[in-house]
Amino acid sequence: MTDPEPTHDIEAVFREKGIPFTRQRRLIWEFFAGADRAATIGEAADALRGDGVGQATVYRAVILLSDLGLLARVQDRRGEICYTAPTIGHSHPLICGVCRRVVRFDGDGDVKELEARLSAATGFSIYGHHLEVYGICPDCRRDGGAGG
Amino acid sequence: MTDPEPTHDIEAVFREKGIPFTRQRRLIWEFFAGADRAATIGEAADALRGDGVGQATVYRAVILLSDLGLLARVQDRRGEICYTAPTIGHSHPLICGVCRRVVRFDGDGDVKELEARLSAATGFSIYGHHLEVYGICPDCRRDGGAGG
DNA sequence: AACTGGCGTGAGAACCGTTCTCAACTGCTG
DNA sequence: CAGCAGTTGAGAACGGTTCTCACGCCAGTT
Numbered sequence: 414m415t416d417p418e419p420t421h422d423i424e425a426v427f428r429e430k431g432i433p434f435t436r437q438r439r440l441i442w443e444f445f446a447g448a449d450r451a452a453t454i455g456e457a458a459d460a461l462r463g464d465g466v467g468q469a470t471v472y473r474a475v476i477l478l479s480d481l482g483l484l485a486r487v488q489d490r491r492g493e494i495c496y497t498a499p500t501i502g503h504s505h506p507l508i509c510g511v512c513r514r515v516v517r518f519d520g521d522g523d524v525k526e527l528e529a530r531l532s533a534a535t536g537f538s539i540y541g542h543h544l545e546v547y548g549i550c551p552d553c554r555r556d557g558g559a560g561g
Numbered sequence: 562m563t564d565p566e567p568t569h570d571i572e573a574v575f576r577e578k579g580i581p582f583t584r585q586r587r588l589i590w591e592f593f594a595g596a597d598r599a600a601t602i603g604e605a606a607d608a609l610r611g612d613g614v615g616q617a618t619v620y621r622a623v624i625l626l627s628d629l630g631l632l633a634r635v636q637d638r639r640g641e642i643c644y645t646a647p648t649i650g651h652s653h654p655l656i657c658g659v660c661r662r663v664v665r666f667d668g669d670g671d672v673k674e675l676e677a678r679l680s681a682a683t684g685f686s687i688y689g690h691h692l693e694v695y696g697i698c699p700d701c702r703r704d705g706g707a708g709g
Numbered sequence: 710a711a712c713t714g715g716c717g718t719g720a721g722a723a724c725c726g727t728t729c730t731c732a733a734c735t736g737c738t739g
Numbered sequence: 740c741a742g743c744a745g746t747t748g749a750g751a752a753c754g755g756t757t758c759t760c761a762c763g764c765c766a767g768t769t
Contacts, residue, residue, distance in 0.1 A: 433716075433717075433765090435717065435718085435764095437717080437718070438717095454755085454756085455755075465718095465719085466718090466719090467718065467719040467720070468719085468720090468756090469718075469719065469720085469721095469756090469757080469758085470717080470718055470719070472755095472756065472757075473717085473718090473757095486640070488691075492634075507679055507683060507685060507687075509685065510688070516683050516685070518679060518682075520675050523671050523672070523674070523675050524671070524692075524694075526671070527668050527671050527694070528694060531655055531666060531694060531696075532696070534666075535655060535664050535696075535698075536698070536699040537655060537657065537664070537696030537697060537698050537699070538696055538697050538702060539655075539694060539695065539696040540658070540695055540696055540697065541694075541695045542692070542693065542694045542695060543636070543691070543692070543693045543694075543695070544672075544690070544691070544692045544693075545690065545691045545692075546672075546675075546676060546679060546687060546689075546690045546691075547687065547688055547689045547690060547691070548679075548680070548683075548685030548686055548687040548688055549685065549686050549688065550683075550684070550685050551684040551685070554686060581735095581736080581745075581746075583735085583736095583746065583747085584735095585746080585747070586746095602726085602727085603726075613747095613748085614747090614748090615747065615748040615749070616726095616727090616748085616749090617727090617728075617729085617747075617748065617749085617750095618746080618747055618748070620726095620727065620728075621728095621746085621747090
């Protein structure tokens, strides 16, 4: 939608795996990558209906993109499941609970150390983690915080 | 199911708020508190059907308990939504992705510092976070790790 | 250029988890 | 015991997700 740059990397990921990067998949990816906030699958389907992208296709593509690590699942304040495109590499979302704007940050240094301690203490072999931080962004705070 | 002790604290929480701690709510609470692993609402409903607890009641009670901070929502490896009773105070779950056993830990020191940095950097007013760590517990590793 | 096979897609039905509705019930208070 | 407010259970309704299957697109072949 806005920035065509990241799309090229994505195409390479698909090509590497031998998965076709179809028109629909491109549109779906661009919807999430071009948004500055997390969006639900329903929102993506609504937005792309006019482009001739079916609902089932959106579901399938989101699963595919998630599997490839190209979309991350997050929750808004009401617990609704949304998706957002991570920047390259591992990062965590700071989500505005009101407007769902997402700012990504790298908090892995903090978590890796914690994971090592946990692994030693519990004997679990740790394979991942999920960290989201919730806040209200400056814009929403200015607007009263309760607005959409 | 196992430890009757924590139930007393819960009753106090309900009484403080003037919310009736009914037989059904007690059973539902005991189901989650007595389990050493996270369970879905459906599992709770199945388990308590024989005790004459309706499905709708389980849903309502889980929402109530979550609102009171007495149940925490987590996800297993397949992304399924489960609930688990936190220990007193704020803690985070280390979840076995295979059997859903939950070990709770206090990782707030690590996160609080991160939150302060984020707040300063982004201008967000931070109201919460969600941290889950995923691993395979020693038992499941011994059993092959892929089972369950 | 036409044919063929394989995969992705779209429409709509099916499925299933969650919520809603409403009458019956329970536990209080007087 | 009567009256009241809040809770509950059964089943219907709802809505999001998945499934089914015929169709279309593309690449490779003739």
